[in-house]
Amino acid sequence: MKLNTAELSTTASPHLFSRRKSDWIMQQVIIALVFPTIAATYFFGFRVLLMVLVGVVSSVFFEYAYQKYRNIPSTISDYSAVVTGMLIGLSLPVTAPLWTIVIGTAFAILIIKQLPGGIGRNALNPAVAARVMLKVFFTPWITDWVTPGADAVSTATPLEYIGHFSKSVSAEVPNLMQLFFGFELGGNVGETSKFAIILGLIYLVVRGIINFKIPLLYVVTVAVVTGLYSSFDLTYMMTHVLSGTLIFAATYMATDYSSGPLTPDGKTLFAIGLGVLTALFRILFNFPGGVGFAILIMNALTPVIDRYLAPRIYGHKKRPKVLKTT
Amino acid sequence: MFAFKYKREGAYTEERKERTEHLPIEEAPVPDLLIFPLAMHIGKPAEAIVEVGDKVKMGQLIGKKDGFISANIHSSVSGKVTDIKEAATMHGIGTCIFIENDHKDTPAAPLFQGEAPTDKQARIKLIEDAGIVGMGGATFPTNVKLSPPPGKTIDTLIINGAECEAYSTSDHRVMIEYADELVKGIQILLDLYPIKYTYVAIESNVHDSIEALEAAIGDDSRIKIKELETIYPQGAEKRLIKNLVDREVPSGGLPADVHALVSNVSTIRQVYQTIAYGTPLMSRVTTLTGEPVKNPKNLLVRIGTPIQTLIDACDGFQSKPGKMLHGGPMMGKPINSGQIPITKGSTIITFLPKEEVVADERTPCIKCAECLNVCPVSLQPILISNAYEQGDIDEAERLGAMDCIDCGNCSFICPSNIPLLENIRKAKGEIKARKENK
Numbered sequence: 001m002k003l004n005t006a007e008l009s010t011t012a013s014p015h016l017f018s019r020r021k022s023d024w025i026m027q028q029v030i031i032a033l034v035f036p037t038i039a040a041t042y043f044f045g046f047r048v049l050l051m052v053l054v055g056v057v058s059s060v061f062f063e064y065a066y067q068k069y070r071n072i073p074s075t076i077s078d079y080s081a082v083v084t085g086m087l088i089g090l091s092l093p094v095t096a097p098l099w100t101i102v103i104g105t106a107f108a109i110l111i112i113k114q115l116p117g118g119i120g121r122n123a124l125n126p127a128v129a130a131r132v133m134l135k136v137f138f139t140p141w142i143t144d145w146v147t148p149g150a151d152a153v154s155t156a157t158p159l160e161y162i163g164h165f166s167k168s169v170s171a172e173v174p175n176l177m178q179l180f181f182g183f184e185l186g187g188n189v190g191e192t193s194k195f196a197i198i199l200g201l202i203y204l205v206v207r208g209i210i211n212f213k214i215p216l217l218y219v220v221t222v223a224v225v226t227g228l229y230s231s232f233d234l235t236y237m238m239t240h241v242l243s244g245t246l247i248f249a250a251t252y253m254a255t256d257y258s259s260g261p262l263t264p265d266g267k268t269l270f271a272i273g274l275g276v277l278t279a280l281f282r283i284l285f286n287f288p289g290g291v292g293f294a295i296l297i298m299n300a301l302t303p304v305i306d307r308y309l310a311p312r313i314y315g316h317k318k319r320p321k322v323l324k325t326t
Numbered sequence: 327m328f329a330f331k332y333k334r335e336g337a338y339t340e341e342r343k344e345r346t347e348h349l350p351i352e353e354a355p356v357p358d359l360l361i362f363p364l365a366m367h368i369g370k371p372a373e374a375i376v377e378v379g380d381k382v383k384m385g386q387l388i389g390k391k392d393g394f395i396s397a398n399i400h401s402s403v404s405g406k407v408t409d410i411k412e413a414a415t416m417h418g419i420g421t422c423i424f425i426e427n428d429h430k431d432t433p434a435a436p437l438f439q440g441e442a443p444t445d446k447q448a449r450i451k452l453i454e455d456a457g458i459v460g461m462g463g464a465t466f467p468t469n470v471k472l473s474p475p476p477g478k479t480i481d482t483l484i485i486n487g488a489e490c491e492a493y494s495t496s497d498h499r500v501m502i503e504y505a506d507e508l509v510k511g512i513q514i515l516l517d518l519y520p521i522k523y524t525y526v527a528i529e530s531n532v533h534d535s536i537e538a539l540e541a542a543i544g545d546d547s548r549i550k551i552k553e554l555e556t557i558y559p560q561g562a563e564k565r566l567i568k569n570l571v572d573r574e575v576p577s578g579g580l581p582a583d584v585h586a587l588v589s590n591v592s593t594i595r596q597v598y599q600t601i602a603y604g605t606p607l608m609s610r611v612t613t614l615t616g617e618p619v620k621n622p623k624n625l626l627v628r629i630g631t632p633i634q635t636l637i638d639a640c641d642g643f644q645s646k647p648g649k650m651l652h653g654g655p656m657m658g659k660p661i662n663s664g665q666i667p668i669t670k671g672s673t674i675i676t677f678l679p680k681e682e683v684v685a686d687e688r689t690p691c692i693k694c695a696e697c698l699n700v701c702p703v704s705l706q707p708i709l710i711s712n713a714y715e716q717g718d719i720d721e722a723e724r725l726g727a728m729d730c731i732d733c734g735n736c737s738f739i740c741p742s743n744i745p746l747l748e749n750i751r752k753a754k755g756e757i758k759a760r761k762e763n764k
Contacts, residue, residue, distance in 0.1 A: 001642050003650070004646075005650075005663055008660070009648055010660040011683075011685070012660070012747075012748060012751075013653075013655075013660075013747070014737050014738045014747065015678055015682075016655040016738060017737070017738055018337070018741070020739075022741045078689065121690075258692065258693045262706065310706060314703035315578075316726070316729070320726055322706075324718070326712065
């Protein structure tokens, strides 16, 4: 075969490209979310699948409809709306009415994600913002915790026993094994089994999707701050680590690309900040949901963090002075 | 177990070296007509000192260096000058000397008679006369590198055998087959400079060349082989210096600023040939490869040989090539003529299959930060690209656009197909243009 020079492309280097595209990355997050979805279905029944489905369908619908209405290219094929929908479906208790999920996804997709310009432009994590919004405005409907099982009784979440200035763990709190695996535990469906979440975390780290230091530093910081407060009462520390939505949020929400820092040092500060705020909210205030507020606050601080922690360039003595961070 | 690396300073590209890494170097056929671009090095083009109709001998000077940063050019065959005109070269259209080969290889007198000079300045002059430039692709005149300004002493010599581009195997073969000449070349430099540290930097994927070099080094304890992680762009000069001696070349500076001298293995081998036999730079090892090539080869090629001669030597193509590159797939220059000749910096001619030459549609940035993770000089490529697209050249400059080494990792890794390097290059262009206008 002869060389046909007319057929040669002459676009500039590089000439090879990684096959890891945005849609593939989002698919990996979806796969990682399957672990807590299975665990939640096991503990709370098939209604969990319905919740996830409603979350996904409504998220994708809102994104599609918004972009159709604004006459801009559709981005539903990047799967990011699916991720947001799954997260919202998994971050409510099994008793939450389905319409609260739809309100949550509408808020997440339309207000938080699309208004600032869509994927990559949102300053706040859509799923977290939606969860906090629901918590503030729709509390009676979404905080009716039940422990799984046929007799589904209303219970308090473990955090109500250890938060608000208590320094030790009372007898009502489920033991650490229960907290880890999620047996007989109330709460949002996705966060119950830490075991399943950690499987998802390992998957994301192995696939190179998330930066392991964010969940690690976040959780370790919570342990350290609660440790300092309780004179290192190990049960108290571990109960904090394993309670509430901490591990779930550290894995799937704190690692969100768009709402977190770009810079390596920024990521470190972001994760430590999350840990400190979460622990303080839990210790100081008598409400669950400290994780959500902590994430939103650190999201809001992200541009400032990135600006001052721009990496030092090879051959320079100081970090570059940067004015823009997006 | 928590030794996770969030900053990789490189990308794990596929190596794709398997088709040629074990093939011995073959002598390429010498064509009837050779083409010598006067600009086959960085700096000012050489000045033609022959005229159409002149008879030339093999090794005869045909282009004389013009200015401080420039290099001599010698004919690699004996024959007749048939033309001096503009033609396509690796670096665009430029003046070339065309020489018709008489296939007699009548040699010109070597660069010195009798014993080679031993004096340092005379040896550097010899390297200058021989037209030696960086044969790893940068083509910077070697004699200039060897003569750092006063006060900038050299204490570290790094021999760059970290051939990090995919497909590329010419340096690998040189290290195996010319290990002795390479080591003798290193020893020549060690005798000239009070060098404290001498490292041959090799990527961990080429064990056979490490063995060959160890055998050639023998008990010369001055020379150390450093095995480095196989990661692109491991062979980038600035990264090598950082990884081997933990020094950073200051922004806008040269390796000599941190007392280092980095030289490619083929260059050092040529230094040996020149000092030992008085031979000017007339040939080099070039790999011609890629999936479309029928029988890819590592070839010992006379400078001036058109690529088409090498394609024929490799029996043409087995599938349609989509791109022809002077260099590897990360930094190579796309070219589109088989008449372009091999020059001093031609390490590899890569052909990419048609199906790999796809322009994926750009999608919005998802802020994954991968471009930061893979940047070998710790830039924030996406921010420079954004600043350029917003027309904010000041911000692009503050973000360090000028420190970019063009490795292409950012564009390679971007999951959204954003032309990061292209935008950074354009930003660099505007920053330079603005400085010149001031």
